[in-house]
Amino acid sequence: MRLRYVVLAIAAIFSLSACSSGSTTSSDADLKNKISALENEVASLKKENKKLEEKVNLAETNSSKNEVAQSASKTESTSDESYTTYSSELFSIDYPKGWDEIDASRFNTPLLKFAVKNDNLEKMFSENINVTVQKNSPFLKTSVDDIVDETVNYFISSGEEQAGIKDFKKTNFKPKKFGNSEAGILTGSYKHVETGNDIVLTQYFVPTDSIILTVSITFTQSFYDEQGKDIIDHVFESLVIPD
Secondary structure (H helix, E strand, C coil), X not given: CHHHHHHHHHHHHHHHHHHHCCCCXXXXXXXXXXXXXXXXXXXXXXXHHHHHHHHHHHHHHHHHHHHHHHHHHHHHCCHHHHEEEEECXXXXXXXXXXXXXXXXXXXXXXXXXXXXXXXXXXXCEEEEEEEEEEEXXXXXXXXXXXXXXXXXXXXXXXXXXXXXXXXXXXXXXXXXXXXXXXXXXXXXXXXXXXXXCEEEEEEEEEECCCEEEEEEEEEEHHXXXXXXXXXXXXXXXXXXXXX
C-alpha cells in the first residue's frame, strides 16, 4: 500500500506545480523557488518510489517461491481435502467439495436418499451423484447379478421412453465386495436424449441382508475422461453402511 500512496503523492505534486505556475500573486523569484523545491521533492519521492519498487519486486519473488512450495505441499497432502462427507443413519459417503446438494424430497421418490450435482454449462448437463436405498427380502435375497441384469434390461428396453436414455450399452461389470456382501460396479454408456451428450453411468450395487443400496454416478464422457474416474474411485471407497 505504501507504494501506491507514493505514486499518488507524485501525481498530486505535479498537479500542484502546474497550478502554481499560473499564479499572478507571487513574484517570479518566489515562484521559481517553489517550483525548484517541488522538483526536488519529486526527485526525492522518485528515489523512494524506486526503492519501494525494488522491495515489492523482492517480496513478490519470495511470495511466488512460497506459493510454489505450498502448492507442492498441497499436492502431497491427502485428496480428502477436496471432498465433503454426507452422513445419515443409513449410510455416509463423500462427494466433491463445492457440488450442490439437491433436496431429494422434490423428486417424490422415497427410494432416493441423497443427491448432489455440478452444473456443466458448456454441455448443458449436470454431472451428478445419487444414492437410493430399498428393502431387500430376507427370504428371497436379491443378488448383485440379478440387479445388474434387471438394470441393463430396463435401460435397453425402456430407457429412452422413460428416462431419456438412448442406445444404452453395458461396457463393464466388476465384482467389488462390500464387507461380507457380494457387491459390484456396473459401467454403461448412452446418449442423453435432451442434450445429445454422450454419458457414462457408473453404479455401485450393494445388496445386504436388509437393504439394497445403489450409488449412481452420471458424468458426461468428457468429464469422465478428464477427472471422473478418480472421483468415482474415491466416492465408492468412501461409502460406509452402519451395521
